Amino acid sequence: TWTTGSVIEEQVEAIRRQVGTKRAICGLSGGVDSAVAAALVQKAIGSQLTCVYVDHGLMRKGETEQVEKDFVAATGVQLKVVDAQERFLTALKGVSDPEQKRKIIGREFIRVFEQAQAEIVAEAGESGEPVEFLVQGTLYPDVVESGGGTGTANIKSHHNVGGLPEDLEFQLVEPLRKLFKDEVRMVGHELGLPEEIVQRQPFPGPGLGIRIVGEVTRERLDLLREADAIAREELTAAGLDREIWQCPVVLLADVRSVGVQGDGRTYGHPIVLRPVSSEDAMTADWSRLPYDVLAKISTRITNEVRDVNRVVLDVTSKPPGTIEWE
Numbered sequence: 001t002w003t004t005g006s007v008i009e010e011q012v013e014a015i016r017r018q019v020g021t022k023r024a025i026c027g028l029s030g031g032v033d034s035a036v037a038a039a040l041v042q043k044a045i046g047s048q049l050t051c052v053y054v055d056h057g058l059m060r061k062g063e064t065e066q067v068e069k070d071f072v073a074a075t076g077v078q079l080k081v082v083d084a085q086e087r088f089l090t091a092l093k094g095v096s097d098p099e100q101k102r103k104i105i106g107r108e109f110i111r112v113f114e115q116a117q118a119e120i121v122a123e124a125g126e127s128g129e130p131v132e133f134l135v136q137g138t139l140y141p142d143v144v145e146s147g148g149g150t151g152t153a154n155i156k157s158h159h160n161v162g163g164l165p166e167d168l169e170f171q172l173v174e175p176l177r178k179l180f181k182d183e184v185r186m187v188g189h190e191l192g193l194p195e196e197i198v199q200r201q202p203f204p205g206p207g208l209g210i211r212i213v214g215e216v217t218r219e220r221l222d223l224l225r226e227a228d229a230i231a232r233e234e235l236t237a238a239g240l241d242r243e244i245w246q247c248p249v250v251l252l253a254d255v256r257s258v259g260v261q262g263d264g265r266t267y268g269h270p271i272v273l274r275p276v277s278s279e280d281a282m283t284a285d286w287s288r289l290p291y292d293v294l295a296k297i298s299t300r301i302t303n304e305v306r307d308v309n310r311v312v313l314d315v316t317s318k319p320p321g322t323i324e325w326e
């Protein structure tokens, strides 16, 4: 029978058998899957594992610190953090087209990741055992989906950050291949990972970069990060985290509207709230959030976030709207 404990034991055994005395690396995205996969492999082979986290500057408030501090504290994993914020901002300069943004972010991510990977391989080489394994947080539904090969329409280019270069010279370690998302969360919980990581809602690899409609700049990212943090705080306070699938917060950076605050006229940007309920993100419905929660979020965002004078609610299901705006 299935228990979290037996899954962990079984996987730890299997990982040890597969990796032996060699070394492994793992990309952390901040998401649940890569975190749980890394924690499992860490439990199995300890210091033979090194994790890489690319800070592209498109994360939400507190997320990088969560990986740097809380995840490391909970697992004792060796972590290499690459600060690539400037690089991503430079690459995204002047770009407004959603697909182009996605391609640039995916491309830069792979470059930075490969460079970090090469450094780890070189450092390990000097001290003995080669790095031969790459850990991936592939889940059962991912396995089924990629095996199906029915050629579903490619609506957006999904770069799975934490994802991988094509010309693989590594063998894959995929300890979550037989698990569904809720089981992965149970395993993560059992391994002692922080709740904020284990219960995390889906967040796209390209991060806030595809939640700014318009060019991505440092100022706009800071502004959106504040608005997003407020929305998350209030949804959590209202106990709605499990009820909604996710709630993208979107900045319409190229739109301005007239408002009034204090004794003055304002001409600021709208923030869009996009709370959705869903089973698998293939289809979704807009969440009927309580009005008082929406009111609180709206009041706080317009009071606390500079240059935002309007909050609007997206009441579109998927289809026809996708969950993300870009």
Ligand code: XMP
Binding pocket: 156, 157, 158, 159, 160, 161, 202, 203, 204, 205, 206, 246, 281, 282, 318, 321, 322, 323, 324, 325, 326
């Ligand atoms: P859409 O916008 O296509 O999103 O309805 C469906 C789900 O996928 C997430 N998403 C992504 N996840 N890399 C990811 O890892 C991506 O590039 C990406 N784009 C969208 C989105 O947040 C939603 O959960």
